[in-house]
Amino acid sequence: MPETEKLVIRNIGLMLSGLIEDPILEADCIIAENGKISAIGREKDLNTDGATTTVDAHGVTLAPGLIDSHIHPVVGDYTPRQQQLHWIDSTLHGGVTTLISAGEVHMPGRPRDVVGLKAMAIASQRWYENFRPSGVKVHAGAPVIEHGMVEQDFKDLADAGVKLLGEVGLGTVKDGTTGKQMVDWARKYGIQSTIHTGGPSIPGSGLVDADMVLETGTDVVGHINGGHSALPDDQIICLCESCKAALEIVHNGNERAAILTLNTARELGKLDQVILGTDGPAGSGVQPLGILRMVALLSSMGGAPAEQAICFGTGNTSRQRKLDTGRLEVGMCADFVLMDQAQHAPGKDILESIQLGNLPGVGMTVIDGKATSQRSRNTPPAQRLPEIIVG
Numbered sequence: 001m002p003e004t005e006k007l008v009i010r011n012i013g014l015m016l017s018g019l020i021e022d023p024i025l026e027a028d029c030i031i032a033e034n035g036k037i038s039a040i041g042r043e044k045d046l047n048t049d050g051a052t053t054t055v056d057a058h059g060v061t062l063a064p065g066l067i068d069s070h071i072h073p074v075v076g077d078y079t080p081r082q083q084q085l086h087w088i089d090s091t092l093h094g095g096v097t098t099l100i101s102a103g104e105v106h107m108p109g110r111p112r113d114v115v116g117l118k119a120m121a122i123a124s125q126r127w128y129e130n131f132r133p134s135g136v137k138v139h140a141g142a143p144v145i146e147h148g149m150v151e152q153d154f155k156d157l158a159d160a161g162v163k164l165l166g167e168v169g170l171g172t173v174k175d176g177t178t179g180k181q182m183v184d185w186a187r188k189y190g191i192q193s194t195i196h197t198g199g200p201s202i203p204g205s206g207l208v209d210a211d212m213v214l215e216t217g218t219d220v221v222g223h224i225n226g227g228h229s230a231l232p233d234d235q236i237i238c239l240c241e242s243c244k245a246a247l248e249i250v251h252n253g254n255e256r257a258a259i260l261t262l263n264t265a266r267e268l269g270k271l272d273q274v275i276l277g278t279d280g281p282a283g284s285g286v287q288p289l290g291i292l293r294m295v296a297l298l299s300s301m302g303g304a305p306a307e308q309a310i311c312f313g314t315g316n317t318s319r320q321r322k323l324d325t326g327r328l329e330v331g332m333c334a335d336f337v338l339m340d341q342a343q344h345a346p347g348k349d350i351l352e353s354i355q356l357g358n359l360p361g362v363g364m365t366v367i368d369g370k371a372t373s374q375r376s377r378n379t380p381p382a383q384r385l386p387e388i389i390v391g
């Protein structure tokens, strides 16, 4: 039998579960065995023997690794969109451990014929399954639907391992009737769907209004706050009222519409549907700190307690997207971000500091029970840093 890889992280000052109904855990120690969370609690009550890696958190905060629900990867850790290398590594330094593609639409010469788009989706799914940039989990292979696709195409994609659709509306399908037909086929074969909500992002993309979003019925209302041009307020409110789908707020969107979405979701008792993305790489560039910036925005300007805002970018996305990460629960992947109040940032503690609009400092990320980065090169410096003691 191979030795069990056992990670013990002790001396945690604050543990954030990612669970919106119970965001703060009474715990100071978390244990992972072979990449999965095996115990959470007080160190004195847990069996820490046999650790292969021990981390002294030195009192910092531990949360599930952040999830970006909306990115546009192309290949490896390169994006032609802004000619940027290592943008995923930079994003890891912003505390993000899982990325979800909303379509590999920035591939130069992207095929739009049915055989070609299916082939690219399958290839994209494979190359990110086979290669994790800096350890980051990239769920990709998200075809953009085009006219001419038939039910068998969705079965073929699902059989080949495709689990996502790219944003409906970025291809030739721009009507709700066709969109719904194809989204229903996708869902029948276990493929999740999202949609481009709002005005065109860049020359070549188009408007998707609330009527089309509602008729199409995707699993995620992609960038409900626009990417960047948001729908009129009454349509955003209508989507919040009508949709059981995830309400995705992105960094590459309209900040005022983001706050409107949050406030409306709160009034409707639907905060569990709020999830976060960046939409990067996009016209506004790549956003290594995008998810943390959304947490700080929604907390400071939208009045969400910081521990709740972090759930939008962790447990909520995990549940809406049916992931095995993003929640501190036994059996989930040991994907964590360790962070502390930034040096010289106002606030009595990390949570108040975020509520005042400041970013925390990331000190370490962990993916599948292994440290993937230490002190972030991108966030403001944390007051305290976790330390690998053994391993």
Ligand SMILES: [Zn+2]
Pocket: 167, 195, 196, 197, 201, 222, 223, 227
């Ligand atoms: Zn979009």
